[in-house]
Structure formats: C-alpha cells, structure tokens
Amino acid sequence: xxxxxxxxxxxNLLFVLIGTLFYAKPINSQxxxxxxIRKLYDYYLTQSKTYSNLExxxxxxxxxxxxxxxxxxxxVWAKRAMYAAGADTVFLQxxxxxxxxxxxxxxCYFVTKSNQMMSLNCIALGSSVGTGExxxxxxxxxxxxxxELEKLxxxxxxxxxxxxxxxxxxxxxxxxxxxxxxVKYRGKGAxxxxxxxxxASVVRSMTSVADDEAHTGNMGYDTSISxxxxxxxxxxxxxxxxxxxxxxxxxxxxxxxQTNCQTLPDVLSYNVVGQITGKQKPNEYIITGGHLDxxxxxxxxxxxxxxxxxxxxxxxxxxxxxxxxxxxxRAVAFMNEENGLxxxxxxxxxxxxxxxxxxxxxETDAGGYTPRGFGVDTAMxxxxxxxxxxxxxxxxxxxxxxxxxxxxxxxxxxxxxxxxIGFEPDxxxxxxxxHTAADTFDKINKxxxxxxxxxxxxxxxxxxxxx
Amino acid sequence: xxxxxxxxxxxNLLFVLIGTLFYAKPINSQxxxxxxIRKLYDYYLTQSKTYSNLExxxxxxxxxxxxxxxxxxxxVWAKRAMYAAGADTVFLQxxxxxxxxxxxxxxCYFVTKSNQMMSLNCIALGSSVGTGExxxxxxxxxxxxxxELEKLxxxxxxxxxxxxxxxxxxxxxxxxxxxxxxVKYRGKGAxxxxxxxxxASVVRSMTSVADDEAHTGNMGYDTSISxxxxxxxxxxxxxxxxxxxxxxxxxxxxxxxQTNCQTLPDVLSYNVVGQITGKQKPNEYIITGGHLDxxxxxxxxxxxxxxxxxxxxxxxxxxxxxxxxxxxxRAVAFMNEENGLxxxxxxxxxxxxxxxxxxxxxETDAGGYTPRGFGVDTAMxxxxxxxxxxxxxxxxxxxxxxxxxxxxxxxxxxxxxxxxIGFEPDxxxxxxxxHTAADTFDKINKxxxxxxxxxxxxxxxxxxxxx
Numbered sequence: 001x002x003x004x005x006x007x008x009x010x011x012n013l014l015f016v017l018i019g020t021l022f023y024a025k026p027i028n029s030q031x032x033x034x035x036x037i038r039k040l041y042d043y044y045l046t047q048s049k050t051y052s053n054l055e056x057x058x059x060x061x062x063x064x065x066x067x068x069x070x071x072x073x074x075x076v077w078a079k080r081a082m083y084a085a086g087a088d089t090v091f092l093q094x095x096x097x098x099x100x101x102x103x104x105x106x107x108c109y110f111v112t113k114s115n116q117m118m119s120l121n122c123i124a125l126g127s128s129v130g131t132g133e134x135x136x137x138x139x140x141x142x143x144x145x146x147x148e149l150e151k152l153x154x155x156x157x158x159x160x161x162x163x164x165x166x167x168x169x170x171x172x173x174x175x176x177x178x179x180x181x182x183v184k185y186r187g188k189g190a191x192x193x194x195x196x197x198x199x200a201s202v203v204r205s206m207t208s209v210a211d212d213e214a215h216t217g218n219m220g221y222d223t224s225i226s227x228x229x230x231x232x233x234x235x236x237x238x239x240x241x242x243x244x245x246x247x248x249x250x251x252x253x254x255x256x257x258q259t260n261c262q263t264l265p266d267v268l269s270y271n272v273v274g275q276i277t278g279k280q281k282p283n284e285y286i287i288t289g290g291h292l293d294x295x296x297x298x299x300x301x302x303x304x305x306x307x308x309x310x311x312x313x314x315x316x317x318x319x320x321x322x323x324x325x326x327x328x329x330r331a332v333a334f335m336n337e338e339n340g341l342x343x344x345x346x347x348x349x350x351x352x353x354x355x356x357x358x359x360x361x362x363e364t365d366a367g368g369y370t371p372r373g374f375g376v377d378t379a380m381x382x383x384x385x386x387x388x389x390x391x392x393x394x395x396x397x398x399x400x401x402x403x404x405x406x407x408x409x410x411x412x413x414x415x416x417x418x419x420x421i422g423f424e425p426d427x428x429x430x431x432x433x434x435h436t437a438a439d440t441f442d443k444i445n446k447x448x449x450x451x452x453x454x455x456x457x458x459x460x461x462x463x464x465x466x467x
Numbered sequence: 468x469x470x471x472x473x474x475x476x477x478x479n480l481l482f483v484l485i486g487t488l489f490y491a492k493p494i495n496s497q498x499x500x501x502x503x504i505r506k507l508y509d510y511y512l513t514q515s516k517t518y519s520n521l522e523x524x525x526x527x528x529x530x531x532x533x534x535x536x537x538x539x540x541x542x543v544w545a546k547r548a549m550y551a552a553g554a555d556t557v558f559l560q561x562x563x564x565x566x567x568x569x570x571x572x573x574x575c576y577f578v579t580k581s582n583q584m585m586s587l588n589c590i591a592l593g594s595s596v597g598t599g600e601x602x603x604x605x606x607x608x609x610x611x612x613x614x615e616l617e618k619l620x621x622x623x624x625x626x627x628x629x630x631x632x633x634x635x636x637x638x639x640x641x642x643x644x645x646x647x648x649x650v651k652y653r654g655k656g657a658x659x660x661x662x663x664x665x666x667a668s669v670v671r672s673m674t675s676v677a678d679d680e681a682h683t684g685n686m687g688y689d690t691s692i693s694x695x696x697x698x699x700x701x702x703x704x705x706x707x708x709x710x711x712x713x714x715x716x717x718x719x720x721x722x723x724x725q726t727n728c729q730t731l732p733d734v735l736s737y738n739v740v741g742q743i744t745g746k747q748k749p750n751e752y753i754i755t756g757g758h759l760d761x762x763x764x765x766x767x768x769x770x771x772x773x774x775x776x777x778x779x780x781x782x783x784x785x786x787x788x789x790x791x792x793x794x795x796x797r798a799v800a801f802m803n804e805e806n807g808l809x810x811x812x813x814x815x816x817x818x819x820x821x822x823x824x825x826x827x828x829x830e831t832d833a834g835g836y837t838p839r840g841f842g843v844d845t846a847m848x849x850x851x852x853x854x855x856x857x858x859x860x861x862x863x864x865x866x867x868x869x870x871x872x873x874x875x876x877x878x879x880x881x882x883x884x885x886x887x888i889g890f891e892p893d894x895x896x897x898x899x900x901x902h903t904a905a906d907t908f909d910k911i912n913k914x915x916x917x918x919x920x921x922x923x924x925x926x927x928x929x930x931x932x933x934x
Contacts (some may be wrong), residue, residue: 214733
C-alpha cells in the first residue's frame with residue numbers, strides 16, 4: 001500500500017457501552033478497566049523488557065534442555081530477571097528432571113541402486129535410546145498410519161526400520177489440530193514398530209512447512225505395547241519426500257541411522273516463581289507461566305522463551321503502573337515441560353502442600369505471535385466472567401474467548417480444580433520452526449511478543465480486580 | 468509446547484444456528500454456504516497456486532515499478548496467470564503511468580569532528596528529484612514535526628537540509644495508524660522544507676522496527692506550498708538514530724547526499740483484468756484486486772504481489788469447485804498504485820464508460836499475513852449484509868467485520884458509489900519490510916497467504932450468491 005489510510009470507527013467505546021448495558025456492570029468500573037488496560041498496553045509497547053529479556057535468554061543461554069548446564073543457568077537467569085522486574089519475592093521449587101543428552105553425531109542416509117549416497121537431515125527424538133557408534137542399517141518399510149503397520153505385521157516389519165510418512169493435515173485452520181493428529185507417530189511410533197520387531201523408527205518431521213528442518217520432540221516407550229526400546233528419529237519434510245520418492249522406484253532401500261543419545265541419571269532442577277504479594281488476599285494466587293526448559297537444538301525462542309518473558313513482564317508492568325494487586329500475582333518459569341512435566345507437577349504439589357488457593361492459572365506456550373485471545377476453563381465459571389470483558393478486549397484484537405483451554409504445565413493444577421487459561425496467539429507459523437534449530441531469537445517480532453504480554457497482563461489485571 | 472492438545476468446542480455449528488435464528492435466513496442456505504466455504508478452504512489450503520504464482524512474480528520478475536520493463540513483464544505474466552487460473556476472458560485496461568527511475572548511486576553520510584565518516588543507509592523517495600552526481604552538502608537541521616519547522620523558519624532552514632526525525636507511535640495497536648500519522652513527513656516534507664529554503668529533505672524511515680533498512684515510498688511536490696523541488700530521501704531507523712545522537716553533541720553537522728533519480732516521460736501501461744462471466748447477471752461485477760506494480764528495491768512480495776495472487780486465485784478456486792457465479796467475478800491486477808493510482812482511475816473510468824454495475828469491490832493490499840476479517844463500506848448496505856455472515860466466518864478466524872474499508876486502487880470506484888471492502892490481515896510485521904529491499908518472497912508464509920486468499924474467496928462467494 002502507498003499512503004492511503006483506511007478509516008475505522010472507534011468501536012471500543014461503543015462496545016464498552018454495550019458491554020455495560022448487557023452485563024450490568026457499573027460504567028465507572030468498566031471505564032477504570034478500560035483506562036488501566038490502555039496504560040498497560042502503553043507500558044508493554046513502549047517500555048517493557050520482554051524483548052531484551054528474551055534476547056538474553058536465547059543468545060546468552062540458548063537451548064536449555066532439562067538437566068543441562070544451560071537449564072541450570074536459565075534458573076539463575078530467571079531468578080535475577082524476576083527480581084529485576086520488581087518481584088516482592090522469588091523462590092525456587094525443586095523437582096527431579098530427566099537428563100537426556102543428544103550426544104555427538106546424528107546421521108541418516110541410504111544408498112541408491114546407482115550407488116549415490118542420499119543423506120537425510122535427521123534428529124533423534126527426545127527420550128530415545130541411541131543406536132551407538134555402529135549405527136543400525138536395515139530395509140525401510142514405509143507406512144502411512146498404525147493401521148497399515150498392523151496389517152503388515154511381524155512378517156514384514158521384523159528386523160526392519162519403520163518409516164511413518166505422516167503429513168500434517170493442511171486443511172486444518174488451527175495448526176495445533178494438525179499437530180495433535182500427527183504427533184502420536186512421534187510419541188508412540190517406536191513402541192508400535194518395536195511390537196512387530198522393528199529395529200528403529202523414523203517419522204516425517206511434525207511441521208506445517210515443506211522445508212529441510214528436522215523437528216525433534218519427545219517420544220516415550222510404552223511398555224504396555226512393547227518392552228523393546230528401539231531408536232527413534234525424525235527426518236526433515238524434504239528428507240521424507242526424498243525417501244518416499246526413492247521407495248516408489250526401489251523397494252529394497254536400506255536405511256542407515258546413527259544416533260548417540262542416552263538418558264543419564266535424573267538431575268535436581270527447579271521451577272522459578274516470582275511473586276507480587278497481594279494486598280487484600282495474599283494467600284490467593286493468580287499465576288501466569290511458561291516453560292524455562294527447551295529443546296537443545298535451537299534457542300527455545302518461541303517454545304517457550306516467549307512465554308517465560310511474557311510471564312515475567314507482568315511483574316514489571318504492575319510495578320511500573322503502581323498496580324497493587326488484591327491477590328498474589330505469580331510469574332512461573334516451569335522446568336521440564338518438554339520431556340516430563342516434572343515442574344508442572346512440582347508446582348501443583350507445592351500448591352497442595354502449602355494449601356494455596358489459586359484463583360486462575362494461565363499458560364503461555366504457543367509462541368510469541370500476535371495474540372488472538374484466550375481459551376478459558378468452563379467448569380469453574382471463569383469462562384463466563386472472562387466473556388464479560390470481551391468488549392474491553394475488542395480494540396486490542398484479543399477478544400476471541402474460547403471454551404476450554406490451559407496448558408501442559410498447569411494441567412496438574414487443573415486436576416486440582418484450578419480454573420485454567422491458555423493464551424492463544426496466531427499459530428500459523430509456530431510449527432514451521434517448532435523443536436528445530438531454527439527456533440531462534442531472530443524469529444521473534446518485538447511488537448507481536450509485547451502484544452502477547454500485554455494481553456496476558458490485561459486479562460490478569462481484570463481477574464485480580466474483579467475477584 | 469510438547470504434545471498437549473487443547474480442546475475446543477466446535478463453535479462453528481453453534482454460530483451457524485445462532486446466526487440463522489437472528490437473521491432469519493433459511494437454514495439450508497446457511498448450511499450450503501458453510502459447506503461451500505469449507506470446500507473453498509480445502510482447495511486454498513491444499514491445492515491452490517497462490518504461493519507458486521507469487522514465487523514466479525517475485526523471483527522471475529522481481530521489483531516492478533510503474534514504467535519499468537519489469538512492470539511490463541508483470542502485465543504479460545498476470546495475463547497468462549489469469550488464463551491459467553481459468554478466466555473466461557482476460558483483458559488489459561490501458562493507462563499512462565509515471566516513469567520514475569532511481570538511477571545508480573545513492574549515498575548519505577556525514578563526517579564527525581574526529582574526522583570519522585558516518586555512512587547512513589538511505590534511499591531516494593519515489594517521485595523525488597535527484598541531487599545529480601555532485602550531490603548536495605549542507606548543515607542538517609533536525610525537527611520533530613512541521614510545527615517545529617515553521618517555528619525555526621527561513622532564518623534557520625535556508626540553505627540547509629531538514630531532517631524529520633519522526634517515529635512511529637508504537638503504542639498504536641494497528642501499525643497502519645502509526646504509519647498514517649508519520650507518513651505526511653515523507654509525503655510533503657520536501658515541499659514544507661523547501662518553503663523555508665531548505666536544499667534537501669531527509670525522513671526517518673517509516674517503520675515499526677529498529678533496524679537498518681531504508682524504506683522508500685512516494686512523495687509529492689505540492690506547488691501550493693513551494694514551487695521549488697528539492698531532493699528527498701529516507702534514512703534507516705538506525706541511521707536516523709546515528710544522526711540524531713551525533714547532533715546531540717555536535718550542532719554543525721554537514722550532511723552529504725547523493726541521489727540520481729529522475730522522472731522520465733510517462734509510459735503506456737495496463738491493468739490486467741481476468742473474469743469469470745456471471746451466469747445470471749453477466750453485466751454486474753464483483754471484483755477483488757491488488758496492485759501489480761511495486762517499488763523497485765525489493766520484490767514486492769507482501770506489497771502487493773500477495774494481493775495480486777490472492778485475487779487471481781479466486782478464478783482458479785471457483786473453477787476447481789465448479790462454482791458458476793451469478794455475477795461476473797473479476798480479479799484485477801492494478802497498475803501504478805505506488806506512485807500515481809493511474810490504474811485505479813483507469814478502472815473506474817472504464818467501468819463508467821462501459822456502464823458496468825459493480826456490486827462490490829475488494830482490495831487486498833495489506834500484506835499476505837494471517838487474515839483477521841474485513842473492513843466494509845457502510846453507506847450502501849453491504850456492511851450489514853457481511854455482518855450477517857459473521858457466524859460463517861467464526862471457525863476461520865476471519866470474523867472481524869469492521870465499519871469502513873476499501874483501498875487506494877478502488878477509491879475511484881468508491882467515489883462512484885461502489886460498495887468497497889478492505890481485506891484485513893494481521894499487519895504487525897507489515898511495516899518492518901514495507902517499501903524496503905527486504906520485501907521479498909522468503910518473507911511469505913504459504914499458509915498465511917492461502918488463508919488470506921481463502922478468506923477473500925469465501926466472502927466473494929457469499930456476496931455473489933446472496934445478491
């Protein structure tokens with residue numbers, strides 16, 4: 001576009017008025033809310049440290065898988081960042097986390113009839129056993145789903161390598177739904193393949209985009225399916241295409257895989273919790289959290305450095321604006337979301353042990369993209385309350401309030417009856433870089449990150465002041 | 468996030484039902500619409516040529532400023548692409564366009580007291596005169612707005628270079644609103660500076676992001692302000708920071724500027740119009756358009772190759788699904804949006820001359836980002852009609868229906884009383900690369916581009932079938 005300006009009516013005031021009529025809130029209260037939310041946005045968009053905090057986490061610490069030195073460094077960093085943001089208190093919640101290490105070399109290739117070596121970009125899946133230095137080599141059997149695998153059975157699969165050539169369903173509007181369908185092949189594909197005697201398992205990367213990035217992510221060995229642990233890797237989308245196309249013309253392709261990953265003894269780690277203590281109800285809590293651990297291959301920028309710095313920033317925003325919350329507000333940097341949820345469970349156990357009442361728990365773990373709104377728990381009445389504030393959210397484009405929401409880290413709290421909220425940004429690009437070496441700080445847009453942080457700040461402000 | 472799935476109720480059906488109750492549409496009609504829109508999305512997300520068309524336009528033709536060989540090539544390309552998409556007919560609408568050329572060298576620097584040469588990334592503004600090979604050199608006077616300029620007056624400005632150090636207001640939620648405020652310094656800054664005897668004009672680039680890209684864009688010489696035409700450039704955000712900071716400690720900085728741009732005689736060019744002829748009302752038109760020209764420095768990927776290929780794809784989508792429209796549907800690739808609007812005016816004149824009745828005109832010129840919805844003209848009743856379909860749009864996240872909308876290319880049609888629509892994607896990142904060398908194909912996300920195209924397809928299908 002050139003210099004044109006499209007004119008819009010300012011619908012904000014109109015909606016505030018409509019909202020007031022419908023929900024019979026005193027107009028002064030809604031006006032006060034409207035003014036405070038605007039101030040919060042001003043703070044977030046012009047003064048916040050969200051972006052520079054994320055830069056430090058990504059570039060100074062980098063990838064920080066549970067149990068690693070980087071994860072330990074991230075705990076120290078988060079504690080400092082929370083104090084710097086103005087937390088009244090910051091404390092650590094201990095938890096034992098798995099310590100899976102990738103090891104040095106990862107390789108996957110096959111040799112064509114014409115003696116050409118075809119190398120595929122690959123990555124070991126988290127929690128997988130490695131092949132060791134010698135690697136494994138066997139005929140590769142491609143399947144499109146578990147049904148095909150079962151049909152082929154032991155006679156075809158035994159001693160071979162299974163290749164799950166499963167694509168994202170691109171017709172889904174939410175990329176998360178496509179991921180949700182495909183990810184079972186990453187999660188239990190190895191155990192299913194091992195059940196029929198396979199010696200390794202390969203998945204097409206979980207991705208929305210046809211590129212050459214290999215996407216890791218956690219897998220698990222389900223001993224109810226098979227007691228044998230076989231190595232599991234992902235190959236890039238383009239690598240999967242290459243293999244699939246080769247198999248069309250040549251059935252007996254042998255795939256070589258080498259990975260050197262292994263699981264070491266569990267390590268003591270921590271959630272980091274920063275708190276502004278409530279003036280009226282200090283023992284009642286409203287929390288926002290993201291996870292501090294990430295995969296080792298990238299910088300954990302969108303997954304989930306974004307959520308961590310967005311959560312931390314609520315402390316700074318409330319301090320900057322002189323907002324003294326009624327309830328205690330916590331920013332939580334959860335440990336071990338990616339491969340175990342030890343942090344999420346430790347937080348819930350701590351809450352139970354300390355008889356902490358949680359008014360609401362929000363998780364931000366869908367990337368630092370432009371916010372759309374929130375998914376809100378319906379069981380405890382919070383959804384209805386949040387829906388009231390839709391008119392206030394309209395001008396900020398965060399008024400998509402959906403039923404049901406939460407996140408992995410707060411799922412244990414949810415089981416205790418805590419009303420949970422999932423922050424919902426636009427996720428069209430999320431799975432392009434999810435769990436890859438490309439999940440780096442340069443993929444972050446400062447405004448989008450801050451708009452997400454502001455959305456969370458606005459919602460938590462409302463929950464605090466209206467409960 | 469790891470492997471969690473957030474569950475949402477499928478609100479689509481619910482909203483269809485609510486919509487039906489409220490708007491008293493027969494449920495069969497809404498059901499049929501819902502089914503067709505889903506089919507359109509399936510087509511766009513899995514089969515469309517939108518992305519590959521844009522790749523060809525950006526990488527084979529590249530930047531295509533009006534009057535250039537590339538713009539002429541783009542006309543040929545668009546005609547072929549429209550036929551390939553399945554247009555019943557494609558025709559060209561002639562228009563005379565300006566032929567401004569950048570020339571070879573662009574340079575801007577100053578020398579510090581300590582004899583250090585500080586080079587600033589710069590770019591001549593479209594329609595500007597050049598300095599010629601010798602360049603210009605003069606003391607630089609920084610102002611924050613026109614009021615300051617007027618206050619300084621001729622005694623300070625005369626013989627010097629004016630530097631408009633104007634930032635985007637980052638607190639604005641819509642980046643377009645920040646642009647709308649700042650762009651007047653690009654548009655008429657030179658004439659205002661010339662009024663007080665300045666010999667050149669410099670603006671801080673129109674951008675949301677603090678980087679080193681120089682953003683061009685059109686300017687104009689307003690002879691009612693000054694009859695003198697002085698060279699006008701933009702410097703990058705970081706360049707502007709550098710200059711501003713230097714001026715804090717050293718008042719008499721002399722800036723050297725060299726540009727070699729010039730305006731050649733007007734050139735004959737064309738809009739390209741591809742049409743599927745309506746079955747019931749062939750002489751009534753519903754159009755979607757983007758602009759085929761772009762600035763010369765990038766590839767015109769988001770601005771506005773996206774809009775062109777999204778518009779072309781409606782032809783292919785209707786053909787693929789066997790939709791026979793009642794009205795004639797047109798994809799319009801407008802020429803000369805960036806520096807003259809000759810194409811938009813030619814289209815409107817053609818429509819008038821041929822007594823064409825336009826039911827609606829949509830413009831897509833805000834980038835190939837995730838769609839949010841539409842801004843719709845309120846004067847002619849179209850807004851009310853589109854608002855009815857909000858329930859149908861909900862599941863696709865395109866239900867933000869705002870009052871007022873349109874675009875530069877269709878503004879002449881709007882003056883004739885045609886109901887106009889502006890396609891509204893998320894534009895947080897738009898001005899990061901707007902009018903820069905970085906507006907390239909690699910900045911396009913395939914799903915986002917296709918979701919935008921699908922949104923336009925869905926809306927135009929509804930307008931066609933309900934009018």
